[in-house]
Every structure is written in C-alpha cells, then in structure tokens.
Amino acid sequence: MKLSATSRPYSIVIVEDNGSDVFLLQRALNRQKINFELTHLRDGGAALAFIRREGEYANSPRPDLILVDLNLPKIGGEDVIRAVRSARHLDGVPACVWSSSESARDRESLVRLGVDKFIFKPSGLEQFMQIGKTVEGLLRAGFGTGLTATTPAVS
Numbered sequence: 001m002k003l004s005a006t007s008r009p010y011s012i013v014i015v016e017d018n019g020s021d022v023f024l025l026q027r028a029l030n031r032q033k034i035n036f037e038l039t040h041l042r043d044g045g046a047a048l049a050f051i052r053r054e055g056e057y058a059n060s061p062r063p064d065l066i067l068v069d070l071n072l073p074k075i076g077g078e079d080v081i082r083a084v085r086s087a088r089h090l091d092g093v094p095a096c097v098w099s100s101s102e103s104a105r106d107r108e109s110l111v112r113l114g115v116d117k118f119i120f121k122p123s124g125l126e127q128f129m130q131i132g133k134t135v136e137g138l139l140r141a142g143f144g145t146g147l148t149a150t151t152p153a154v155s
Contacts, residue, residue, distance in 0.1 A: 009035040010139050011061050015047040015068040015080055016040065016098075021121065025067075028132030034139065039063070044075025051083045051090065063093055065138055067119075070099035070106060081113045094138050098131075 012029075016022050022040050029036055039060070041047045047068070050057040066084055070077035077097055084095045097110055098119040107118055117138060122128055 009037045010065065011039070011063045012036050013039045013041065013050065013063040013066045015044070015072060017042055017069065017073055024128045025131065028129045029135060031129055032132035032136045034132065034136055044072040044077070044080050047080045048075060048083055051087050062089060065135065066093055066095045068095065068097050070097050070101055078109060078113060081110070081115055085114045096138065
C-alpha cells in the first residue's frame with residue numbers, strides 16, 4: 001500500500017550535508033512504500049533560500065514534511081527551524097530535527113522553537129531503516145503535536 005493522501009507524491013524536504021544519510025533515508029522511505037519526492041538541501045544557506053522562495057526555489061511546492069539535521073554547515077539547524085516557523089506559507093508543515101546528538105540542552109532549545117519531532121539518527125542500518133516508519137506516521141498525521149523523541153527500534 002502506498003502512503004499518499006492524494007494521487008501526488010508527498011513532498012519531503014531534507015536539509016542534510018551527509019549524502020549517505022540522505023541515501024539511507026530514501027531507502028527507508030522506499031521500504032515503507034511511501035510515494036514521495038525528496039528535495040535535498042545540502043546546507044543551511046540553501047535551506048533559507050528554499051524557505052524564502054529565492055532563486056531556484058521561487059516556485060517550489062509547499063512541502064508535506066521538513067526534516068532538518070541539527071549540525072549543518074554555513075547556517076545551523078536551529079536557525080533553519082526558526083526560519084521555518086517564521087514563514088507563514090509553511091504554517092502547519094511538520095518540521096522535524098534529526099541528529100545523532102543526545103543533548104538534553106539541544107532538545108530543550110528545539111521545544112522552544114516548535115519542532116514537531118526529534119528523530120535520533122542511529123548508527124546501525126536496520127535501526128536507520130525504522131526511520132521510514134516514523135516519517136510514515138508523520139505524513140499520516142499531517143501535523144505534529146509537540147516534540148517527542150524517537151529512537152528507531154529494531155523490529
């Protein structure tokens with residue numbers, strides 16, 4: 001069963017500087033049979049251009065989900081999330097942070113910024129594949145209900 005509320009694929013924006021993590025995310029989403037289009041932004045500067053609809057992103061569709069790495073080059077993930085939450089055209093779009101950081105301080109800061117979910121990036125391949133289930137749940141819900149931490153479990 002493909003996960004899609006309409007005939008169009010879900011639009012997912014991933015802000016991530018590590019290409020391997022993006023590849024693994026794509027595999028995890030495919031494993032869940034999610035019908036998606038991924039927009040990969042490699043740093044915080046590109047993310048801000050997307051959020052502000054500048055340059056090549058002027059006509060980009062409104063995403064169904066935004067997933068941001070906390071530690072990005074140029075402009076950090078917290079600043080990207082802050083910009084997402086300030087952009088009226090992105091109201092209601094779930095914005096999640098994924099990171100290998102387990103810092104309580106990072107999470108507290110993210111709560112104040114209005115992050116919908118914190119997803120811990122695991123080191124194991126099978127655990128990483130479980131992120132697809134987390135993303136599927138976010139897409140099904142359509143909107144987050146507050147910050148929760150998710151550490152994918154191996155089933």
